[in-house]
Amino acid sequence: MDQHTPTAALLHSPQDQSLDAALSDMSLLLEQHGSVVAVYPSTVPVAHERRLHTVRSVLESNRIALLKVDLPPLGTAVLARQLRQLSVCDFGPGVIASAARLLSHYIYAGAQLSSVTRLDRVPVSMKAHAKSWLPGARFAVRTNPAPELIRIGGGGEVPGGPEFPTRMALAKGQLQSDWIEHTLVPEWRAQGMEEVPLPEESPGWWGTGKLVEFAAFLPEISVLYQLVASVRREVCTWCxxxxxxxxxxxxxxxxxxxxQQGRESGVLKHGTPA
Structure with a gap:
């Protein structure tokens, strides 16, 4: 992250913070920034999601956006960073919040796993389950923008990658492997790679701690800006x-x-911004 990207505020779970403290923290954020865009995964515990809605309801604020996304943990973190990058641009909070759905389509997220026996995020065949028990088995799983699962080794296959320039974020768990660095990054033609800490939710999300999680994403704020700015803006008739x-x-x-279809199709063509 560069020095111009604003830091994120952590919204604590009900187990770690009282409702009064959560209300106080949110009130302070609204006072300091005017609006809050909260990004959280669809797998967040029900109690935590209920707390977010309770805080917004009690404060009676229409300046709090709650964005539930279906990306895996590292992909969710990448999306949150992109929205933070856009927050310093000349977009209003409504455009930034609604841009999350658009930007999610340009994040290629997945993981290398040693086993898929407990993976329930993508369809897993009985054959793949059986191969999970073989010594040294490795699998590459892509969940976004569409699910795909392959067994690594032999054929040299990799999951389908983006057709536009990206950078690769990599978070290592307990699996010792350089397959992503040596195979996936060059096959996907990623323009650089950065290693980040593994999100604490990742082992539970993927069903194993023996993993290496990855996410290919649009790294340049100029491209993100062009992508979002190319879509026609409207005004919400409700808020x-x-x-x-x-x-x-x-x-x-x-x-x-x-x-009301946007003009985002064709913004990224043949590996370069249109």
Missing amino acids: GVELIGDRCGFCSAPLAGEG
Whole structure:
């Protein structure tokens, strides 16, 4: 992360923080920044998600966006960083919040696993389950933008990658392997790689601690800006914020009317911004 990217605020779980303290923290964030965009994975415990909605309800604030995403832990962290990068641009909070759905399509997230016996994020065949028990078995799983699972070794196959320039984030668990650095990065033509700490949720998400998680993403803020700016902006008829796409990130209201497709198709073509 460069020095111009704002840091993120951590919203604690109910087990770690009282409701009064959570309300106080959120009030302070709203006072300091005007709006809050909270990004959290769809696998977050129910109690934690309920706390987020309770805080927004008690404060009666329409300046809190709660964005639940289906990305794995490292992919979620990458998306949060991209939104933080965009927060210093001339976009309003509504555009930033609604941009999460658009940017998610450009994150290729997955992991290298030693076993898929406890993996329930993508379809796993009985044959793949059986091969998990073989000594030295390795699997490459991509969950986003579409699920794919392959067994590593022999054929030299890799999951389908992006057709535009990316950078690779890598988070190592207990699996000792350099397959991502030596095979996946060059096959996907990633323009650089950075190693980051493994998110603490990753072993539970992937069903094993013997993993290396990865996420290929658009690294340049200029490309992110162009991508978001290319989509037509609308005004939410419910809460009044400016947005892109077909749903408000703050109140979740769908955009009324026809012809609300954005112009994002074609923004990234043949590996370069259009």
